[in-house]
Amino acid sequence: MHVMILGGGVVGVTSAYYLAKAGHQVTVLERQPGAGLETSFANAGQVSPGYSAPWAAPGIPVKALKWLMMRHRPLVLWPRLEPRLYGWLARMLANCNEDAYTRNKGRMVRLAEYSRDVLRDLRAETGIAYDHREKGTLQLFRTQKQLDHVGDDTKVLDAYGVPYEVLDPAGCIAAEPALARVGGVFVGGLRLPGDETGDAHLFTKALAVLCQEMGVTIRYGVSIARLDHEGGRITAVETTTGERLQADAYVAALGSYTPALLRPLGIAVSVYPVKGYSLTLPITDAEAAPVSTVMDETYKVAITRLGERIRVGGTAELAGFSHVLRDPRRETLARSVTDLFPAGGDLTKATFWTGLRPMTPDGTPIVGATRVSNLFTNTGHGTLGWTMACGSGRLLADLVTGRTPEIAGDDLAVDRYAA
Structure with a gap:
């Protein structure tokens, strides 16, 4: 055929x-x-079945309103006369309940776990190289409130048999040694050891x-x-x-x-385009750079080691098919990586990129x-x-x-x- x-x-x-x-x-x-x-x-570089979850979840409408008020906000909505956007948002809100979240999460984890296994088989068969690492993802919590709600995530992970570790600051540093240089910025983390990283391009x-x-x-x-x-x-x-x-x-x-x-x-x-941004920095000090991926929960920013580079990706901007690079989004990415890995890479030599993620409401x-x-x-x-x-x-x-x-x-x- x-x-x-x-x-x-x-x-x-x-x-x-x-x-x-x-x-x-x-x-x-x-x-x-x-x-x-x-x-x-130039996406965030994560192969993250353990982090596979729908954005439409119970409590997200309230969180989204708070995010829109933040200076370094992970969500940006540009008012537009575009019925398709508001229809998509309405369908997403309709999925912000426990039943829909459980159903959608199950679909996503099933496919993502399978995909990671298939990728490993492909890598073994072909020897393909793409700056990949198999060192997990660390979701980093800056506040006690975030850490106190980690059970919401682990409950779902338990249901689907996804391995994880809830870590105190010392455990986070053991997983990502460079974090020892910024003590006091975080209170704990959730590590997903089955996740991988690599350059999708x-x-x-x-x-x-x-x-x-x-x-x-x-x-x-x-x-x-x-x-x-x-x-x-x-x-x-x-x-x-x-x-x-x-x-x-x-x-x-x-x-x-x-x-x-x-x-x-x-x-x-x-499907609606949800605009994301990334910075790619050359590493200046390997020991001060991330080992794998650190997800900054406060800003919803992923910081990933890709060979001799650091990829910093995040932001969900609803702006139609715009590819305009906006400085406030760069500032958020720079803030996150500077807080957590201040000596790891050279921001003055960073490349700034944006792309359109094809999102479904569920x-x-x-x-x-x-x-x-x-x-x-x-x-x-x-x-x-x-x-x-x-x-x-x-x-x-x-x-x-x-x-x-x-x-x-x-x-x-x-x-x-x-x-």
């Missing part, structure tokens, strides 16, 4: 890899000049090369105008230059741009078949695209091939919103 994948980010490329492994002829269309140059380019570039060696055709610089359809099937992809490209099956893996492409087909994909990605018989989706991974990419790609390949997947996936398809 000839399968055409629309999108060459980490999700699209992993989909291509597993479809090619299943014996399919695969073509990838990507508008950028290379793989992984948009949302996959390096991974995507390297995997794209492996895909091509397997026979996958990757066409860069190709922008998609529309999907032609007839009789309940996609008949062709029409590019902005008027070229018509055909395959037997199609996979929409365009992140935040997926809804606009599928809307003319009558398929409502509930936090769960949209992976699977659609009402159009030969069209599938693999999108909506939000902040966890890197964490869930390999598992999503493997699941998608099984569904396209008609094999029984290794994990349940029937509740991940787009028709869950119709239900």
Whole structure:
């Protein structure tokens, strides 16, 4: 079967890899000049199944109002005359209850844990290198109130068998020795030893090369105008230059741009772009830098060691498809890394980046078949695209091939919103 994948980010490329492994002829269309140059380019670097949880949770509406009042706020909402934004927010608020949170968390942990295992298998099979480390994630609490509520997180982790450690300041320093230099800034932490780190862009570039060696055709610089359809099937992809490209099956893996492409087909994909930012600093003192990932709970900022660099990522900004780099967001990232690792990297040489995370209102990605018989989706991974990419790609390949997947996936398809 000839399968055409629309999108060459980490999700699209992993989909291509597993479809090619299943014996399919695969073509990838990507508008950028290379793989992984948009949302996959400079994300926080976490492969964090233990940190997989929907943003829509009980208590979040109240917390969100408090975050909006903070100077270094993790959430930013730009007032916009955009009905789609407010419809998405309404659906997210509808998921801020215990039943929905438990259901959505279960879906996410199931896929994320599977994805980490699949990534490890891929790494063993291919020897792919991407500055990866297997040293866990440390969620760092600055206040006693945050630490007192750690049971809310561990209860869910217990339910899904995710290993963890609740640490006092000395335990945090044992996990991340550089924190000994900033005593008094934090009161404790939650460590997730099964988490990993790595550069998603390096991974995507390297995997794209492996895909091509397997026979996958990757066409860069190709922008998609529309999907032609007839009789309940996609008949062709029409590019902005008027070229018509055909395959037997199609996979929409365009992140935040997926809804606009599928809307003319009558398929409502509930994904909204949530803008994130990152700083990447060269390490100046390895002993003063993080060992793995430290999640600063107060500012919702992740500080990750990637080879000889420190990646600082965070902020959820609702601003449509804007790619404007805003100085206040940089200040928040700089504040967090300066507080916790002041001598680790050189802020004066930092690169500042922004990308659009494709978020669903329930936090769960949209992976699977659609009402159009030969069209599938693999999108909506939000902040966890890197964490869930390999598992999503493997699941998608099984569904396209008609094999029984290794994990349940029937509740991940787009028709869950119709239900």
